[in-house]
Amino acid sequence: MTTIAVPEDSPFGLANLPYGVFSTPGTAPRAGVRVGDSVVDLALALGDDVFARPTLNAFMAQGYERWVEVRRRITELVAGDVPDEAVHAVGAVTLHLPFEVADxxxxxxxxxxxxxxxxxxxxxxxxxxxxxxxxxxxxxxxxxxxxxxxxxxxxxxxxxxxxxxxxxxxxxxxxxxxxxxxxxxxxxxxxxxxxxxxxxxxxxxxxxxxxxxxxxxxxxxxxxxxxxxxxxxxxxxxxxxxxxxxxxxxxxxxxxxxxxxxxxxxxxxxxxxxxxxxxxxxxxxxxxxxxxxxxxxxxxxxxxxxxxxxxxxxxxxxxxxxxxxxxxxxxxxxxxxxxxxxxxxxxxxxxxxxxxxxxxxxxxxxxxxxxxxxxxxxxxxxxxxxxxxxx
Amino acid sequence: MTTIAVPEDSPFGLANLPYGVFSTPGTAPRAGVRVGDSVVDLALALGDDVFARPTLNAFMAQGYERWVEVRRRITELVAGDVPDEAVHAVGAVTLHLPFEVADxxxxxxxxxxxxxxxxxxxxxxxxxxxxxxxxxxxxxxxxxxxxxxxxxxxxxxxxxxxxxxxxxxxxxxxxxxxxxxxxxxxxxxxxxxxxxxxxxxxxxxxxxxxxxxxxxxxxxxxxxxxxxxxxxxxxxxxxxxxxxxxxxxxxxxxxxxxxxxxxxxxxxxxxxxxxxxxxxxxxxxxxxxxxxxxxxxxxxxxxxxxxxxxxxxxxxxxxxxxxxxxxxxxxxxxxxxxxxxxxxxxxxxxxxxxxxxxxxxxxxxxxxxxxxxxxxxxxxxxxxxxxxxxx
Structure with a gap:
């Protein structure tokens, strides 16, 4: 397990928690949340396949109550210990267009x-x-x-x-x-x-x-x-x-x-x-x-x-x-x-x-x-x- | 097997063969070609799953040579006998938006x-x-x-x-x-x-x-x-x-x-x-x-x-x-x-x-x-x- 260190002046502290899509040599594009200089693999960390997709669209479509619930769960998760395999250095991942653009x-x-x-x-x-x-x-x-x-x-x-x-x-x-x-x-x-x-x-x-x-x-x-x-x-x-x-x-x-x-x-x-x-x-x-x-x-x-x-x-x-x-x-x-x-x-x-x-x-x-x-x-x-x- | 009758003045004769997407009570939306007053189920008639999708996009993406080849095969098919289960009266099917619009x-x-x-x-x-x-x-x-x-x-x-x-x-x-x-x-x-x-x-x-x-x-x-x-x-x-x-x-x-x-x-x-x-x-x-x-x-x-x-x-x-x-x-x-x-x-x-x-x-x-x-x-x-x- 890993405790994610967030530098005090990081623009990606616990008040932010933005979503993106990343891949690694061993991981196909999937959703992640940025915390400090780390990216947390949400499909792994939350055990939810909606985050294993190559865009955020399926998760976004789930609506407001889900957005609130998932943000609460991520906040709890990253305040404690996160499984090692779910944490990547942001410099070690490839970022992708985070959503499929409709209009x-x-x-x-x-x-x-x-x-x-x-x-x-x-x-x-x-x-x-x-x-x-x-x-x-x-x-x-x-x-x-x-x-x-x-x-x-x-x-x-x-x-x-x-x-x-x-x-x-x-x-x-x-x-x-x-x-x-x-x-x-x-x-x-x-x-x-x-x-x-x-x-x-x-x-x-x-x-x-x-x-x-x-x-x-x-x-x-x-x-x-x-x-x-x-x-x-x-x-x-x-x-x-x-x-x-x-x-x-x-x-x-x-x-x-x-x-x-x-x-x-x-x-x-x-x-x-x-x-x-x-x-x-x-x-x-x-x-x-x-x-x-x-x-x-x-x-x-x-x-x-x-x-x-x-x-x-x-x-x-x-x-x-x-x-x-x-x-x-x-x-x-x-x-x-x-x-x-x-x-x-x-x-x-x-x-x-x-x-x-x-x-x-x-x-x-x-x-x-x-x-x-x-x-x-x-x-x-x-x-x-x-x-x-x-x- | 069915021989598709095409009225002599039909705007949907063999020179046309337009593509659409249809469903029936027993068939999910899929590609069809219109011949006279009939719709031919292309996934069934040609045995190709690219036509079993709810839009034409996957087929269209296959490119020009494929469009030529499939048109030739359909022309041959409908000039002869078509399996009964692949033919529907156009009045008996529900039509759908034939393609997913990008821009x-x-x-x-x-x-x-x-x-x-x-x-x-x-x-x-x-x-x-x-x-x-x-x-x-x-x-x-x-x-x-x-x-x-x-x-x-x-x-x-x-x-x-x-x-x-x-x-x-x-x-x-x-x-x-x-x-x-x-x-x-x-x-x-x-x-x-x-x-x-x-x-x-x-x-x-x-x-x-x-x-x-x-x-x-x-x-x-x-x-x-x-x-x-x-x-x-x-x-x-x-x-x-x-x-x-x-x-x-x-x-x-x-x-x-x-x-x-x-x-x-x-x-x-x-x-x-x-x-x-x-x-x-x-x-x-x-x-x-x-x-x-x-x-x-x-x-x-x-x-x-x-x-x-x-x-x-x-x-x-x-x-x-x-x-x-x-x-x-x-x-x-x-x-x-x-x-x-x-x-x-x-x-x-x-x-x-x-x-x-x-x-x-x-x-x-x-x-x-x-x-x-x-x-x-x-x-x-x-x-x-x-x-x-x-x-």
Whole structure:
């Protein structure tokens, strides 16, 4: 038996207990929980085959009461002795995409980000559209290209047309960007025809991950009117390996900023689901931005309520992301197009002036939040390196 | 043994042989092929367990050579005698969604439709956006709400704001519409980073289905700027029960209309994939429109090439639809917003003036195409009835 040592300042202490999927040379992909620098094999430790599967989906589908019960059992388990064969060093395992993505939706919930993008994409118009403060604007993305943190990102090719060019040309993206976001994973779905009220959020959403919504700004700018972003986004979306349970985020709940005008009744919350999550965006190892999630105008409970209010079903594995997290300050912007103001105001990265991503660049997005025991819990990271466009 | 009788004018003759999924009181959902008014149980008839699954996905994933081989074997089989227990009357079986939808993408490939919608949604601007003739405009839809023909459609609720209203209100959709489309089902996927050239279309796309992309025009008009349609579409998308193999559509291939300007090289076809498919749209039993698919500006091979040119992978079960099929004439328009010009020019349906869909209305979209043996092959139908908004 093993007692798992948790360093005092670990972002993976007992207040966190995020779930992931791991394999070892002798173990097929299966569910694990991270504790300190260890991964506990849940199928072995709890004796439950639902954790012996290659994704968390079957467990997530079991619903809220099970999530509570399993978290309680894990808490008891790791406070005592765990069988040796159920404990692995995190550095010795291979991590996998923790859930099978059903539908992927991306919102646009930061007023700072939406205003900045409006100014950059539509310089001669009001930055916020008339609908923006009435509903959480969102759109569907490509579920099949959601990849695990650490996956290299090949620079996409596509059609680009600068405003001063007569016709589009085809070639590698020239304005490759990131978007630092928080993603929410639906565990328990909802049937067709049954909207999910804001107050039922925690009964449906299992947990949260970090998301990097890689964006090809030149491709996006040319294609996105009138049906929205498509190839400018669909080449890759990276997510972190550990799903932080919503149950671990109780201490992070804060009110959203004041919403004016008051939202329609279906978007009103009785208890707030704003989240005090602090992001850090590192560009080639240097932190260039610290976006504050507590500034997000729309809460994830409002996003889920909106997404289902027309009767659309939700499924286990649905991923919906917040949209870029940007605060009011320049060094709180979660996309480089905002941080460098469309490339016109470069930032210094390790002494080099940078605007958009260059081949070989690496971006690491991380985040922490207050945990129930006074520690800070961590989301780990979502990491990606840019490779040159393929031949 | 049974000899399957095929009526001479059957749209399901030997030139068609579409695949579906059916069950009977004694048989769990499994693959079948439709021949005349019969369904042949493929797991039994061919002795292959890949057809004993509840979707076609595993078979579709086996790839082009297998599709050719199985079609040859079925052709031989049904020309002779088939074991009694493998043959069911189509009226005696329950049909199911024939494939599990991975990602769902909807294009906008009819110049007539895009021009009409442009005039209706943006009356003071050029109807076609500058990008429209350079690339097949498309966006991702909600895979989880793709439903089988025959599923009732509950009128969605949502936010609507007419141009003359000061603020949005919430309630049942007041402008519920259809879109008659052809959908293409990916059988053999493509890996991340590997675009599919136009000329490889038939090696990846298994077959085609009819699609009704139900649309809440008032919800869509209020929400869609800048990120595209979302709740105005995501409540339901209906597909027909029979997947017509691409191999059955060889005789239907025609050139697309002239494309000017010439598309960029990755969008050029060496052999045409326009399709001479004739649609009929029946509103409460009366045919109100006959949209001609051969008028579509962009071919489905161009759609797939575009969708993957940024390196996005395709997966077995991906569904991409053409967008509304509309021809140049009024009675060739595949959406009621066009047919009734935004509701201002009602059509007579069984003597009643109609604009948008009313509760209880039923829409049946059907289509046929020339088959290799001189007959016309049928897509069957995609049917849906509108139920009142839920409480």
């Amino acid at each position: 992927y939706v991306d919102f646009y919930a930061s007023e700072h980000h939406a205003s900045n993008l409006g100014r950059l994409f539509r310089p001669n118009a009001e930055p916020l559209m008339p609908n923006w403060k009435h509903l959480p604007v969102g759109y569907h993305g490509r579920a099949g290209t959601v990849v695990l943190s650490g996956t290299d990102i090949v620079r996409p090719r596509g059609q680009r047309k600068a405003p001063d060019e007569a016709a589009p040309s085809f070639g590698p993206c020239r304005r490759l960007d990131i978007e630092a976001e928080l993603g929410f994973v639906v565990g328990a779905g909802s049937p067709l025809g049954t909207p999910v009220p804001c107050d039922d959020f925690a009964r449906h959403v299992f947990g949260a991950v970090l998301v990097n919504d890689w964006s090809a700004r030149d491709i996006q700018a040319w294609e996105y009117v009138p049906l929205g972003p498509f190839l400018g986004k669909s080449f890759a979306t990276s997510v972190s390996a550990w799903v932080v349970p919503l149950l671990a985020l109780e201490a992070a709940r804060v009110p959203t900023p004041a919403q004016d005008p008051e939202p329609l009744p279906y978007l009103r919350e009785n208890a707030p689901w704003g989240l005090d999550v602090e992001f850090a965006v590192a560009w080639n190892g240097q932190v260039v931005s610290r976006p504050p999630y507590r500034e997000m105008y729309w809460s994830p409970a409002q996003m889920l309520a909106h997404m289902t209010v027309n009767g659309a079903s939700a499924r286990t594995g649905d991923l919906f992301a917040s949209g870029t997290v940007s605060g009011p300050e320049r060094d709180q912007r979660g996309a480089f197009i905002e941080l460098t103001w469309g490339g016109r105001e470069p930032v210094a990265v390790n002494g080099e002036k940078r605007t958009f991503l260059e081949d070989g660049d690496e971006v690491v997005i991380s985040a922490t939040a207050p945990g129930a025991d006074g520690t800070r819990i961590g989301f780990g990271e979502v990491r990606g390196r840019v490779l040159p466009a393929g031949s | 769902y993408v909807d294009f906008y490939a009819s110049e007539h439709h895009a021009s009409n919608l442009g005039r209706l949604f943006r009356p003071n601007a050029e109807p076609l956006m500058p990008n429209w003739k350079h690339l097949p405009v498309g966006y991702h839809g909600r895979a989880g709400t793709v439903v089988l023909s025959g599923t009732d459609i509950v009128r969605p609720r949502g936010q609507r704001k007419a141009p003359d209203e000061a603020a949005p209100s919430f309630g049942p959709c007041r402008r519920l519409d259809i879109e008659a489309e052809l959908g293409f089902v990916v059988g053999a996927g493509s890996p991340l980073g590997t675009p599919v050239p136009c000329d490889d279309f038939a090696r990846h796309v298994f077959g085609a289905v009819l699609v009704n992309d139900w649309s809440a025009r008032d919800i869509q008009a209020w929400e869609y700027v800048p990120l595209g349609p979302f709740l105005g579409k995501s409540f339901a998308t209906s597909v027909s029960a029979w997947v017509v193999p691409l191999l059955a559509l060889e005789a239907a291939r025609v050139p697309t209309p002239a494309q000017d300007p010439e598309p960029l090289p990755y969008l050029r076809e060496n052999a045409p994939w326009g399709l001479d498919v004739e649609f009929a749209v029946a509103w409460n039993g009366q045919v109100v429109s006959r949209p001609p698919y051969r008028e579509m500006y962009w071919s489905p091979a161009q759609m797939l090439a575009h969708m993957t040119v940024n390196g996005a992978s395709a997966r077995t079960g991906d569904l991409f639809a053409s967008g509304t099929v509309s021809g140049p004439e009024r009675d060739q328009r595949g959406a009621f917003i066009e047919l009734t010009w935004g509701g201002r020019e009602p059509v007579a349906v069984n003597g009643e003036k109609r604009t948008f869909l009313e509760d209880g209305d039923e829409v049946v979209i059907s289509a046929t195409a020339p088959g290799a043996d001189g007959t016309r092959i049928g897509f069957g139908e995609v049917r849906g009835r509108v139920l009142p908004a839920g409480s």
